[in-house]
Amino acid sequence: MYGYHGKSLIVDLSTRTHRWDAIGSDALRNFIGGIGLGTYLLYRYCPPGADPLGPDNPLLFVGSPLVGTRLTTSSKFAVLTKSPLTGFIADSLSSSHLATELKKCCGDALIIVGRAGEPTLLRIEGDALEPDHISVKFEDAADLAGLGAAAREEAIKERLGDPRYRVACIGPAGEAQVKFASISNDGGRQAGRCGLGAVMGYKNLLAVALRGHLPVEVAQPEAVRSYGKDLSRRSLGAATEKYRNLGTIANVAVFNRLGTLPTRNFRESTFEGAEQVSGEELHRNHLQRNTGCANCTIGCERILVSRDRGDRKGRGGVRMEYESLFALGPLCGVADPDVVIRAAAICDDLGMDTISAGATVAWAMECFERGLLTTEDTGGLDLCFGNGDALLRTLEDMGHRRGIGNLLAEGSRAAAAVVGSGSEAWAMQVKGLEMPGYEPRSLKTMALGLAITPRGACHNRSSAYEADFSDRVDRLSVDEARGRIAAESEDFEAVLDSLIWCKFLRKAFHDFYEESAQVYSMVTGWEMTAHELRRCGERISNLKKLFNIREGWTRADDTLPPRALEEPLPDGVAAGVGLTKEELDYMIAGYYQARGWTADGMITEDKLAEMGLLDLTTPVGQDAIRL
Amino acid sequence: MNGTAATVRVKVELFGTPRIHSGTAAVELAVPYPANRGKLVAALAKQCPALLGHGLKEDLTDLEDGYVFNLNGLAFLGEADFTLANGDSLLLISSQAGG
Structure with a gap:
């Protein structure tokens, strides 16, 4: 079979067993891979009515036919489950080296069911001589508990003694089952939305480490190579210039001018501090380096650093995208780029979706300004729009479910249901998922x-x-x-x-x-x-x-x-x-x-x-x- | 921003790559009357040569693929021709809105 393996690896954390299940060619062809094939598999493997934070809810990592072809931008994978935040489908994408290792190790998908009894590292390794034979180990991960996502990934690689392992892991927010916790891989890339990390945390699965040897074969290698060269050339043209030069952070100034930059919890659509946190300003004053995913010619990622004298968060560099920037900046009324960079670093370290985290804090800030939350609730914090210190501390509290953070860790819809008094009207979410930066x-x-x-x-x-x-x-x-x-x-x-x-x-x-x-x-x-x-x-x-x-x-x-x-x-x-x-x-x-x-x-x-x-x-x- | 009988005065606001390369957020131009797309591009290139290859085509005929004009923050102008009035503000932005 070319482009696919025709099988998925099923791992049961409860029984510590695994097996291969076939995926028929019709299913592969009809649903392609990634989100499509993942949706098909989720429909199949998730029992109707399953509790998102229950053992029956499967967590799926799904590859695609293009993974391993080295075509530009093709090193991507999908993660799916039933969302603990929405109760509906959760489907996120992430990228880079893990995608290739997933395909070489687990076939077309890794499907994780059940729940481990204690914090676990799931280590899956293929046999170099017999690629179809894999070793699945359920390793004690108690020593990894509490580590930030990036530190955890590094610790696992060091423990396994082989940098070629690729790791997907949660941070403290996933362990605490924060409803919008993310899954991190390849040095800070995130499958961010819908609370995938909470499901992983419920399963006591702190990380998955993959190293495989299954061959990835294509039907017409020369044609793929030739097409790939042409596509790579085109990927460097004017159509991607925005992403190559500034990345998605370029949106801030434009959206502000067009009256579509959500500000202070969607109360306004322009932000007086937009220029201070614009992509152009961040590029000028905070850019550490440009980078990109594996097998990508575009290289849209902007690693930014904070320049202030605050704590170390953000000083080592953090990936910044428009969505993180809008949610942790204008949406919370924060115009200090150092604060926004540190806020994004906190979210990445804890393993939280920056959009839901920022939007939920913005909801809380409005509640505070309207008197529905007080300093008694916030532990003395003046949680009003524009207070950067309050934003940073609240994010930390959310990720650890401390104080007011425990309520906010449920997401804005659930938090509004508790606070009531009309606050549902300004919980800016649909189906429980907080809104992105498009007014x-x-x-x-x-x-x-x-x-x-x-x-x-x-x-x-x-x-x-x-x-x-x-x-x-x-x-x-x-x-x-x-x-x-x-x-x-x-x-x-x-x-x-x-x-x-x-x-x-x-x-x-x-x-x-x-x-x-x-x-x-x-x-x-x-x-x-x-x-x-x-x-x-x-x-x-x-x-x-x-x-x-x-x-x-x-x-x-x-x-x-x-x-x-x-x-x-x-x-x-x-x-x-x-x-x-x-x-x-x-x-x-x-x-x-x-x-x-x-x-x-x-x-x-x-x-x-x-x-x-x-x-x-x-x-x-x-x-x-x-x- | 009043023009003469022979010119129309407009402002062009720059975002993203064009702003980085030109080093300015906006330029004011006097465009020969009747001010249309071609005359605007020519006037912009003359005042801001750094935009050639970074928003404007090197041959001065139009915007590069991947860029678009927006009029006064409201209407996107697409590829069609247009005429401008005194005081109009044009936004030169990437046509790639995603992020």
Whole structure:
């Protein structure tokens, strides 16, 4: 088999056993890999109604057909589970060397079930002479408890005595089952969203170390090599210049000027301190170095350092992305770049999603300013917008579940349910997942994307904002086309996230679907057309929704927080612009129609049949063929 | 920002790579009337030659792929031609919005 191995490794932490399960060629072809194949496997291996923080909830690491080909940006993997933050699908991507080792060690996926009795390091190693034979060890990891994510990764490599091991691990926040804890790999890259790290922490699984030898073969190596050279050349063109020169932090100044930079918990859409924390300023004053993932020609990563005399956090360098910058800066009213850098370093060290962490602190800051939280609750902290010291200490408290941090570690939706008094209205989340840095009132297509995406408010699974940042639509008003645009953008992202290509490569393709289908055929030897690939995207989008429906989704879950639907923007070029519930419902209806779903957003049996998803209603495990 | 009968005065705000390379956040230009896309690009290149190859095409015909103009923070101008009025502000930004 080319591009795939046709099998996944199942590890049961409770029984300390493992086995190989077959993955049929139809499943591989229909769901591609990454997020798509992961969704298929999650649907199969997660029992309906499973407690996200229970032994039955599987944690999946999934590779893709492009991993190991050395095509630019292809060293990526997906991590999936049922989210403890949302109760729905959790699907995140991460990247770099771990992706290759995962494929060489565990086949197409590693599926972890059960729960270890004590803190455990799961060590999986292939045999160099007999690659199909693997050793799975459940090692005591008590000595690793409490270490920060980066220190833990280093300690494991030192303990194993082989730097070629690749490690995925949680930090203290994962151990504390903070509901938005992340999983870290390859020196600080994060599978960040939806609380994957909390699931790992519940399982008492502090880290996974992989070292494999399975061959990664492609059907047409010369064609892949030739295509790869051409794609790498294109990846260095104007279409990626933003990412190569400044990285995603370039968004701050632009979004501020366009009135779409969420500020002080989405109360405003411009920030008076935006220039101080802009990508341009950080580039000038805080850049330590540029770097990138394995097998990437773009190199979008910006390692920034703080320059102040604060503690050591942030002085060794931290990866900074726009989403971390917006959430820990403008969203909390913080304009001091040193504070924002240190805040991102704290989140990475503890292993927490920076978006959810920042957004939950921003919610708490508003509660504090309105008197719903007091210094008694905060342990004396003046938790108002702009107080950088309070931000840093609250992040630490969240990661360790200390004091007010224990409440905030549940995420903004759950915290608002406890505090009440109307604070739900400014808990800026969808389905429990905190919103990214795209103001929905001045980006109407993205407003729809944020409302309907299965994993919750997300800018990665829906790229509907692309229409708003173009001349295709008027971003300040709604119309009937938005439903189709949102559906197409989701399907596009589903294919991108399943092959898996980096999002920043997307404009380097002449024709994304045509080229990707050709590459898929070259790698796997299975003929794939652009039309079939589009259908794969639609199928994956439907299956994500099907998973959520199975786990209790209703029409009421596709919405935006009351603030976004009731308060017009007070400032910037979009001052006075709002988004009504009627406007959002109008767009959502158009989206359901574009999907061929019912008016309530349910998937019809005809649609399931059309997508080839009807047979997925068989009970869990029945299709698993053990090898 | 008033122009003469023969010119239109506009401001061009620079973001990201163009700002880094030109060393400035904004430039004011007098663009020959009627001020359209081609004349704007030519005037911008003349005042800010550092933008050639970093936002503006070397042959002065247009923006590079991957860049776009936005008018007054509101409308994205795409590839079509346009005319400008005195006091307009154009944002030169990357067309890659993701992050």
